[in-house]
Amino acid sequence: MVATTTAPIKRAVVQALRASPSLVSAIAGGIHEGVAPRKVKYPFIVYQLVAAPREYQWDGFQYHSMIDVSTYAANPVDANNIDALISAALDEAALNVNGQTTLLCRRVNDLPTGPDVDSEGKRIYQVGGTYSIWTDQPL
Amino acid sequence: MFEEIRQAVFEGAVAGLGLGAKHVAELARQKAPVRRIFADGGYNIRFKSIDEIMGDRSIRAQLGLGPERSRGPYRARTTFGRHPPVHWRERRMSAAQGLLENYDAEMVRRKDPGYLPEKTMLTSRGAYEVRSERAVASSFQHRNIGGRLRGSISSSPPSVSGSRAEAWVTASAPYAKYMEFGTRHNAAHPFLRPAAEEARSDVVRQVAEAVNQAIKSGTTAEIEIVVRI
Numbered sequence: 001m002v003a004t005t006t007a008p009i010k011r012a013v014v015q016a017l018r019a020s021p022s023l024v025s026a027i028a029g030g031i032h033e034g035v036a037p038r039k040v041k042y043p044f045i046v047y048q049l050v051a052a053p054r055e056y057q058w059d060g061f062q063y064h065s066m067i068d069v070s071t072y073a074a075n076p077v078d079a080n081n082i083d084a085l086i087s088a089a090l091d092e093a094a095l096n097v098n099g100q101t102t103l104l105c106r107r108v109n110d111l112p113t114g115p116d117v118d119s120e121g122k123r124i125y126q127v128g129g130t131y132s133i134w135t136d137q138p139l
Numbered sequence: 140m141f142e143e144i145r146q147a148v149f150e151g152a153v154a155g156l157g158l159g160a161k162h163v164a165e166l167a168r169q170k171a172p173v174r175r176i177f178a179d180g181g182y183n184i185r186f187k188s189i190d191e192i193m194g195d196r197s198i199r200a201q202l203g204l205g206p207e208r209s210r211g212p213y214r215a216r217t218t219f220g221r222h223p224p225v226h227w228r229e230r231r232m233s234a235a236q237g238l239l240e241n242y243d244a245e246m247v248r249r250k251d252p253g254y255l256p257e258k259t260m261l262t263s264r265g266a267y268e269v270r271s272e273r274a275v276a277s278s279f280q281h282r283n284i285g286g287r288l289r290g291s292i293s294s295s296p297p298s299v300s301g302s303r304a305e306a307w308v309t310a311s312a313p314y315a316k317y318m319e320f321g322t323r324h325n326a327a328h329p330f331l332r333p334a335a336e337e338a339r340s341d342v343v344r345q346v347a348e349a350v351n352q353a354i355k356s357g358t359t360a361e362i363e364i365v366v367r368i
Binding site for chain 1: 316320321322323324325326327329332333336337339340
């Protein structure tokens with residue numbers, strides 16, 4: 001059996017975020033990996049894989065992956081509200097990861113980020129959290 | 140008897156934790172992003188961190204040696220030219236003026252029509268970083284060019300309060316947070332958390348080994364210990 005990588009995990013996270021209608025309607029700028037393009041409207045979501053070490057066992061391995069999901073908004077209220085919606089969509093969620101069994105998906109900490117200034121000089125707010133996702137797959 | 144064993148176990152765990160923190164810091168240094176300051180390389184020179192120098196200090200003192208000088212391996216001295224620096228002297232801030240003059244002279248020559256550009260030691264980004272002193276990393280005795288983030292990563296010795304012990308691995312460079320968590324303009328380049336995740340099983344093993352060592356030296360009792368983080 002061919003082992004799958006972390007790509008299905010990231011896909012499952014985006015699917016879980018898109019499955020929440022309230023969250024989709026709240027983000028005008030969409031969901032981006034790594035960094036959002038310059039002209040994207042606020043608010044938007046950025047996710048990034050932080051680490052995904054493999055823990056090998058006799059019959060397969062587990063991915064202990066960590067993903068940062070943060071929201072960028074023009075005001076702190078929007079940023080915090082969207083972050084709460086992200087947390088509701090992902091914390092303790094049963095992710096549908098292709099080729100892997102999800103063991104847990106849990107918010108493990110909040111990101112210590114704060115206000116920033118974008119390229120047009122506008123004050124923006126970054127709020128987010130780190131999600132620990134453990135998946136299992138047989139070899 | 141039980142109290143002695145308990146104390147030995149705890150002391151062993153604290154010692155193992157200290158070793159684990161150093162291991163995490165070393166991994167984080169390897170993972171820390173490096174800006175392209177020098178053209179075509181020049182990153183093979185690795186300066187010892189303050190942490191490493193201070194760690195070797197007591198052993199060197201026992202051998203009658205003074206504190207180690209923070210510098211890379213000796214290489215033949217090169218002059219400022221078209222090649223990336225291969226000598227530790229060229230990575231010192233004292234060499235910054237020479238590097239910038241070399242870069243600026245090449246930029247002036249490039250304005251002449253028909254001039255074939257030659258390589259410079261610094262990249263354009265590197266020249267900006269050196270000029271604005273953004274790329275300065277202070278090591279034990281010297282100020283170096285480049286490696287500021289990497290040089291700022293250090294581990295603290297374990298601190299004990301009651302039955303709890305903790306050790307911290309920190310990056311003190313002011314922009315470390317933006318590298319770790321990303322900004323509106325730049326994607327994150329995490330280095331501390333991946334290092335901690337990667338070292339998790341090694342840290343557990345180091346703590347377990349240190350605990351077993353402490354028990355063996357303190358008592359003849361046979362105990363199997365499983366450590367979880």
